[in-house]
Amino acid sequence: MPTKLNPSLLTLPVELLYRILEYLDVHTILLSFHKVCTKFHTITQTFNGYELDFSSSTKDDFHFICHLIHPENVISIIVSDRETTPGQIKLFFSLFQIQQFTRLRSLTLDNIDCKDLNEILHDILPCSLMFLSCHTRGKRNKLTLGLLSMFITESSLRQLSINTHAHHVAEIFSSIQSNLRHLTIGTCTYEEYHKILRHCPHLRTLIIDDCWMTDIDETNSIGSLPIFYHQLIS
Incomplete structure (x- = not known):
């Protein structure tokens, strides 16, 4: 009579183990799963879906x-220069x-210095990034805004x-036609809000922390005919 195998992680196909790893953070994979056995060690070296989040990592x-x-x-990197992770x-x-x-x-890139951001923006252009988040400290200069644009x-x-x-925002979106689908920004003026939507025809969602309404002029006032941007869904 054939021996019945008890199901376990060790008997699962490698492809299924890869799917399981997609739901685990990098700390669990490399600090725990990686050390279980030779098979798991090999799998962690060939798994190609790592998401590195160092925002709360110890040194x-x-x-x-x-x-x-x-x-x-x-496939994903989060690095931070907050108080708990200085110089990371x-x-x-x-x-x-x-x-x-x-x-x-x-x-x-969380709480990054503008000078460091300038260097990184030079280097990431060849990368096939789909998502970029860069929250800087200090005042941005024209070089930073130009590189972002x-x-x-x-x-x-x-x-x-x-x-x-x-x-x-006006300097970033002054003359470009962007393929952005989702945009989150801090503060902008009412004029810049319109500029974003004119230069981002594919934009689906726009999140603004604060929009200054002090620059509404006679031709673009609240009482004038509304301007609709049909590409937005939220």
Whole structure:
């Protein structure tokens, strides 16, 4: 009589284990699953759907994961320069070149210095990013705004989140036709709100933290005929 196998993770096909890993965070995969057995160790090295979130990582975990990870297997990166993770962004990009992340689709740069952002924007243009979030500290200069404008124009970006200040949006969207579908910004003027929608014909959702209504003129006043942008759904 044939021996009946008891089902376990070890008997599952590799493809199914990959699907399971998609629901686990990188800490669980590399700090726990990775150490169970030789088979799981091999699977963690070939799995190509890693989402790196270092926003709350300890220094030890950060270095351990960076040591084990293969850049070509990463699809998402979150790095942060908050009080609990000072200098993390510069450290991360001293260990890796962004071009190594050939499958990267999402990049979040939290509380990044504008000078560091300028360097990264130069390098990420060849990447096939679909999502970019960059919340900066300090005042943005014209170089930063110009690089953001160029990146939005020339990349495959579909979703963008930036903590803009009033009158900065106009410089980013002054002369581009963007393929953005989803946009989240900080502060903008009423004129800039219209400028965004004129230059983003494919935009589906727009989230604004604060819109200044002080620049409504006679030709674009609340009492005039409304302007509709039918591309938006929210």
